Amino acid sequence: MSDSFRIGVREFQSRLMVGTGKYANDQLAIDAIRESGADIVTMAIRRVNLGQNKDESNILELISPDEFTILPNTAGCYTADESVRTCKLARELLGGHSLVKLEVIGDKNTLLPDMPETLKAAKDLVKEGFEVMVYCTDDFDCSIALEDAGCVAVMPLAAPIGSGRGIENPQAIEAIVKRIQVPVIVDAGIGTASDAALAMELGCDGVLLNTAIAGARNPVLMAAAMRQAVKAGRSAYLAGRMRKSDQATASSPIEGVINS
Amino acid sequence: MNDIQVSINAESKKIPENLNIPQLLNFLELKDDLLVVELNEEVVMRADWETTTVGEGDKLEIVKAIGGG
Numbered sequence: 001m002s003d004s005f006r007i008g009v010r011e012f013q014s015r016l017m018v019g020t021g022k023y024a025n026d027q028l029a030i031d032a033i034r035e036s037g038a039d040i041v042t043m044a045i046r047r048v049n050l051g052q053n054k055d056e057s058n059i060l061e062l063i064s065p066d067e068f069t070i071l072p073n074t075a076g077c078y079t080a081d082e083s084v085r086t087c088k089l090a091r092e093l094l095g096g097h098s099l100v101k102l103e104v105i106g107d108k109n110t111l112l113p114d115m116p117e118t119l120k121a122a123k124d125l126v127k128e129g130f131e132v133m134v135y136c137t138d139d140f141d142c143s144i145a146l147e148d149a150g151c152v153a154v155m156p157l158a159a160p161i162g163s164g165r166g167i168e169n170p171q172a173i174e175a176i177v178k179r180i181q182v183p184v185i186v187d188a189g190i191g192t193a194s195d196a197a198l199a200m201e202l203g204c205d206g207v208l209l210n211t212a213i214a215g216a217r218n219p220v221l222m223a224a225a226m227r228q229a230v231k232a233g234r235s236a237y238l239a240g241r242m243r244k245s246d247q248a249t250a251s252s253p254i255e256g257v258i259n260s
Numbered sequence: 261m262n263d264i265q266v267s268i269n270a271e272s273k274k275i276p277e278n279l280n281i282p283q284l285l286n287f288l289e290l291k292d293d294l295l296v297v298e299l300n301e302e303v304v305m306r307a308d309w310e311t312t313t314v315g316e317g318d319k320l321e322i323v324k325a326i327g328g329g
Contacts, residue, residue: 048324
């Protein structure tokens with residue numbers, strides 16, 4: 001059964017989006033990413049090393065825009081202006097491609113997003129013609145403001161970046177899902193497969209993660225687990241879970257028990 | 261030929277004058293694909309590389325994609 005979804009002008013099959021950071025080597029990264037089944041793959045934009053080896057490989061040669069939708073991020077940016085500059089560089093690097101992941105960090109220790117700067121950057125980027133997928137806190141009003149600013153996806157964190165703590169405030173995520181019309185994607189803080197499944201059971205449209213796969217003992221196996229978890233969680237959400245009850249209810253009929 | 265002083269990726273560098281972008285990348289021994297150049301905080305479109313010349317005091321950024329989340 002096809003269960004594709006739309007972000008901005010593009011249609012995607014996989015609801016799992018993955019990062020390319022922190023892998024031991026590029027080959028392990030591409031193996032895990034292929035196993036994850038992801039269509040959307042994030043990358044960062046950084047200065048080249050001057051005096052680098054001319055034959056040094058470039059990640060875009062291995063993880064190609066021909067195979068994946070590359071989602072450049074603004075990781076490491078602390079101001080709206082820096083993040084807008086980074087997006088413009090990424091757009092030129094990727095031949096005019098306008099889909100970006102906006103993240104404006106507020107503090108180098110918590111890596112929590114700076115929401116006033118994020119909102120300012122989102123407005124600037126939308127004005128510049130970018131399709132903005134925005135990393136944000138799980139704050140309800142911030143999510144609404146970002147959707148109103150024209151972002152094509154709202155991406156609240158499960159927990160701080162790289163913490164692997166899972167969804168710390170499921171009620172907040174659920175409230176955002178119920179209110180926001182554009183896709184809601186849990187981004188950051190996922191630790192293991194059940195966290196990804198829970199995000200999807202809450203009604204999120206997708207999950208974006210990196211360290212949960214790259215930091216696993218066996219990244220390729222974890223990539224498969226994440227692919228299955230996102231599918232399972234999505235199916236459970238569509239199926240509609242049973243009501244929780246305070247009391248036990250027998251699954252087998254009471255009548256006809258031999259000793260009655 | 262005279263040298264000029266520029267800033268490339270926040271490093272102060274002496275380069276020959278009158279280099280256009282492909283010549284600059286060649287001078288820096290960088291492969292000219294899969295990277296982007298910013299001159300004084302404005303992206304230089306690839307179509308403008310040949311006609312864009314680097315001058316004294318210019319601030320350049322040369323960036324590429326790397327692994328990230």
